[in-house]
Amino acid sequence: MSIQAAIDALGKALGDKVQTGASIRALHGGNESYFDEVLPDAVVFPSSTADVQQVVQICAAQGCPIVPWGTGTSLEGHALAIRGGISLDMTNMAAMVQVNAADMDCRVQPGCTREALNTELRATGLFFPVDPGANASLGGMAATRASGTTAVRYGTMRENVLGLEVVLADGRVIRTGSRARKSSAGYDLTKLMIGSEGTLGIITELTLKLQGQPEAAASAICAFPDVDSAVQAVQMTMQMGVPMARIEFLDAECVRAVNQADGRDMPEVPHLFMEFHGTEAGVAEQAETVRGIVDEFGGSAFDWSTVQEVRAKLWHARHNAYYSIKALRPGCRAVTTDVCVPISALAQAVQETAADIAASTLMGPILGHVGDGNFHAALLIEEGNAAELAEAKRLSHLMAERAIRLGGTVTGEHGVGMGKTKYMADEHGEGWQVMGAIKMALDPQGILNPGKVVDVN
Structure with missing residues (x-):
């Protein structure tokens, strides 16, 4: 070499x-x-x-x-x-190549960000729904199989990428998928590349599925007396089939951070941030159903709005929660980890994680996309403090082990990278070896993002 x-x-x-x-x-x-x-x-x-x-x-x-x-x-x-x-x-590869409004799809280069794409799409009445919070590049979002606040309704990148152009490790350029909404023609190479984190090929173009802007949208906030009641309300909402556009959980510490950073005065107790999309009648019906569930589990009255500016401010606060949390301990670093479990196991997973953090020496607010069983802990550590880093890794390890034990995954959206390769064998068994064999078949020299996802080089 x-x-x-x-x-x-x-x-x-x-x-x-x-x-x-x-x-x-x-x-x-x-x-x-x-x-x-x-x-x-x-x-x-x-x-x-x-x-x-x-x-x-x-x-x-x-x-x-x-x-x-x-x-x-x-x-x-x-x-x-x-x-x-x-x-x-x-x-520098950030162009929107083509919009096919009639077919509700588009082609973009990988450096195009989700915010830039949606800005370009405004005049069409369409939007790209995957919203990980950060203004990430669409190529990176596909490579990590990103999701975010809207995945509970619109799915992750896996469901929203129709096809890719990819440069393989030997220099071949291939196109996967098509603009058709379904196919039974051969192996699904698009899905293989999505979530491969740049270890199998380099994405140079994406064909994306778009959605129509909803006729009506409303956002709501409600407070709960404790974590259990908030999470139980989420479970009931999802089990009743309410088509939530967003349903986000913030624990009391996270709410405190958002209050301080965003000038809000929410009670410092667990909260749900929610959004409903559909027709005006559909949104009203969804909200009324969820209002009843919230009442059943002791939640506060809805603070809700259909005003775009109010809704935008709410989701700006949620998207910036990571930085708000870091401000609770100035100069700190955050060990931010995520897991995802079946919705029936969500309450147990969140409760046990909260108990572990409460018993530790670290501050670790919990928040997440609980509508699909995915939540995060932001464990705050002092820069350069080896003991605190070790404690954060221990807590993260407990979360990962618990997720596997409950039938879930060690990462719902952050991906594997370097941080979670050690859990891949436990989660996938012999399937991880199959992933390694695929890697070796497509990249025998191991030059594409080595040391990530699989352990073959």
């Missing part, structure tokens, strides 16, 4: 699209979680699929690792070049 030879060859082929300065490498060596900074040897900014293909061919010839980079918002170290090599920054 010769990383330097690959960088030299890339410089000759792509000129100033190849950057080796310390500052630009440092920008691609950090992360949102607790992992140490790891600088790539160079950063390459392709502007086309042909550029990506050339990068892959040169790196394959030299055995040089390639780590795709979107916006750097991942939480399990996905985009860190832990074995050196090239950080492939897709920022």
Whole structure:
């Protein structure tokens, strides 16, 4: 392997699209979680699929690792070049290629962010529903199988990507899927690539399914006396088949953080943030059904609104909860972990997690997309404090083990990256070895995002 030879060859082929300065490498060596900074040897900014293909061919010839980079918002170290090599920054591939309004689909390059896409779609009456909170790139969202606040109604990236253009580890360019809404033609290579975290191929274009803007939308907030009653209300809502657009849980500490950061005065007790989409009559009916469930479990009266500005402010507060939580302990780092369990096991999982955190020395607000059984803990640790980091990892470990025991998964949306590879064998059994075999078949040199998801190199 010769990383330097690959960088030299890339410089000759792509000129100033190849950057080796310390500052630009440092920008691609950090992360949102607790992992140490790891600088790539160079950063390459392709502007086309042909550029990506050339990068892959040169790196394959030299055995040089390639780590795709979107916006750097991942939480399990996905985009860190832990074995050196090239950080492939897709920022300059951010175009919306085509919108097919009649068919409710579009084609975009991977560097396009979800907010930019939805801004472009406003005049069409359509929108792309997957909303992970951060203004992530769509390529990164597909690579990590992202979801978020709206997944309970609209699904994750798995359900909303119709097809992909992908550059494989040997430089071949393939197209997976089509614009058809269903197919029984062969292996589903689109779904194989979604969630592969850049270990099987590099996404250079996405065909996405779009949704029509709902006729009516309403958001609501309600408080509960304790975690159990809030989570039980969520379970009942989902079991009754109410088509919630969003149903989010915030524990008391999380509410305190949001109050301080966003100037709100919510009671510092567990809350649900909810949203309803549909016709005006449908939204009213959904809200009335949920109002009855909330009453049954001791929740407060709805504070709800159909006003766009009020709704936007509410979801801005929810999306910024991570940063609000970090502000509870200035200068801290957050070990943010997520799990997902069957809805019937949600109350137990949240209660036991809350008890573990309460018995520890750390602050760890809990929040999440509880409508589909997915919740998070943001464990706040002092920068450089090894004992606190160890305690955060212990709590995260307990969450992961519990999720598997309850029939769930160690990550509902953050992905595997480096942080959760140690649980893959327990969750998947021999299936993890099959994943390794697929990796070796498509990337025998192990140059695509090595050290992530599988353990074969």
